[in-house]
Amino acid sequence: MTATVLIADDQELVRAGFRALVDSAPDLSVVAEAGDGLSAVEAARRTRPGVVLMDIRMPRLDGVEATRRTITASPDTRVIMLTTFDLDEYVYGALRAGASGFLLKDIPPEDLLTAIRVVAGGEALLAPTVTRRLIEEFANRPEPRRLDGITERELEVLRLIASGLSNTEITQRLHVSMATVKTHVGRLLAKLEARDRAQLVIAAYEANLVRSAHRGQ
Secondary structure, rough: OOOOEEEEEHHHHHHHHHHHHHHHOEEEEEEEEEEOHHHHHHHHHOOOEEEEEEEOOOOOOOOOHHHHHHHHHHHOOOOEEOOOOOOOOOOHHHHHOOEEEEEEOOHHHHHHHHHHHHHOOOEEEEEEHHHHHHHHHHHOOOOOOOOOOHHHHHHHHHHHHHHHOHHHHHHHOOOOOHHHHHHHHHHHHHOOOOHHHHHHHHHHOOOOOOHHHHHHH
């Protein structure tokens, strides 16, 4: 099954490069381009792409607000934020807006194609520098988020998700079936009112789960 992609970037040369790369993959197809945030939202509403490659800094509407509006207009669309800066101040806002991935523009071509496939499949994908930024953002909060109603096993799964493990890796770590892991993930999504795994990652950081796991190692 082909995953459709919308490319939103204010630099025409960058869009052309991404289009050539994405269209070179037999299982991916570019359905639209946009040179600013408002055009990106309009194109997403019109084409309902599976994945949007969204530049975080664009004219008329920045990538964070464009992501929020895109997901409102096309709830099944996943957004990968792209930036030149590894410590972009928009990281947290973009993920809270519903972005499923956050990557640097200097990512190797094959890794970007893999990222599109991963996010199209419902996974979250964050560059290591972004993960470090999130830890720094939440590590010193005096009142971490409460996770009422979450079982110990679900907390364990949430920590592993926030650490970047896939469902398959979680099954291997916990020695349980894929069905069991999917059940836990589904319950976490419902209990935390999270749209996808990226928002589960945010919830884990807000609750300082990742920091606690790191200190316990």
